[in-house]
Amino acid sequence: MVVNRNYLLKNNKMKTKAILMFTAFTIFSLLSCNKQSGLDQASENVADDNAVGDAVFEDISNTVDVADITLSNYQDGIYGKSSVVSDSCPSVTIDHPTDAVWPKTITINYGSGCTGFYDNTRSGKIVIVVTGPRKTTGSVRTITFDNYFFNGIKVEGTKTIESLGYNSNQNMVFSVKLADGKLTLPDGSVIERSVDHQREWIAGFDTKNIWDDEVLITGTSSGVTINNVAYTNTITTALHWTCACKFIVSGVVNIEREGKESVQLDYGTGNCDAVATVTKGDETKQITLKHKYRGMVR
Secondary structure (H helix, E strand, O other): OOOOHHHHHHHHHHHHHHHHHHHHHHHHHHHHHHHHOOOOHHHHHHHHHHHHHHHHHHHHHHHHHHHHHHHHOOOOOOOOOEEEEEOOOOEEEEEOOOOOOOOEEEEEEOOOOEEOHHHOEEEEEEEEEEOOOOOOOOOEEEEEEEEEEEOOEEEEEEEEEEEEEEOOOOOEEEEEEEEEEEEEOOOOOEEEEEEEEEEEEEEOOOOOOHHHOEEEEEEEEEEEOOOOOEEEEEEEEEEEEEOOOOOOOEEEEEEEEOOOOOEEEEEEEOOOOOEEEEEEOOEEEEEEOOOOOHHHOO
């Protein structure tokens, strides 16, 4: 049988072309699938880590608010210069460093650890120096930490809360600054954080029931991620924090990283849940918020 040489060449070329087209189509399909699969893991992680950082430091603000209520119930001079007002876990001690009414030092001691609301475990001490009643404009609460851990995360830094008085809405406003903030995670990695926020009290400020407290948070924070990348966070829609919910219920944070495309963390529209969304460019993914570092959650 005689086979036409030109026919074979033509047939082989067609097969080669078909294979190349199939290969190109396969690669394109895989790339398309990868693009649609969601955000890159690094962007999701940075949003997740930021949410944990928010949870840790907002929990401290809540602790200070509880301490203020404890202090308002404390009668000056009755108990002497140092008084234990709670001997459970945590124990709470109020000291007068001088004979003057102010300042006062509140020490909240969780000892070797105890578990409280929302199954959060704390250990070590939070120390608060108070210069005056929180309704007094200019009064300051300076918070430091003595071997303090929140769900296995070591917390360091100096947090300063200053009363700015009432705004035009007749809501009390506080300046909140964090200097040299540092979260050391259970695996030894570190997140650095500085904060310049304002907290506007929109409900519950004048009551002694912490569960009706609601606050709007605005401002910026900055620092270094676990991977040693500088970041700056800007709250573009005020974060709505309420004591009755485990997590921030609404608001948006824009996260900018050095050399990376920005990421937006959206806490939702007010539902008391653990759902948030992360957006990078035109890609969005839903995440579940938590009070623990992602490396601790399996």
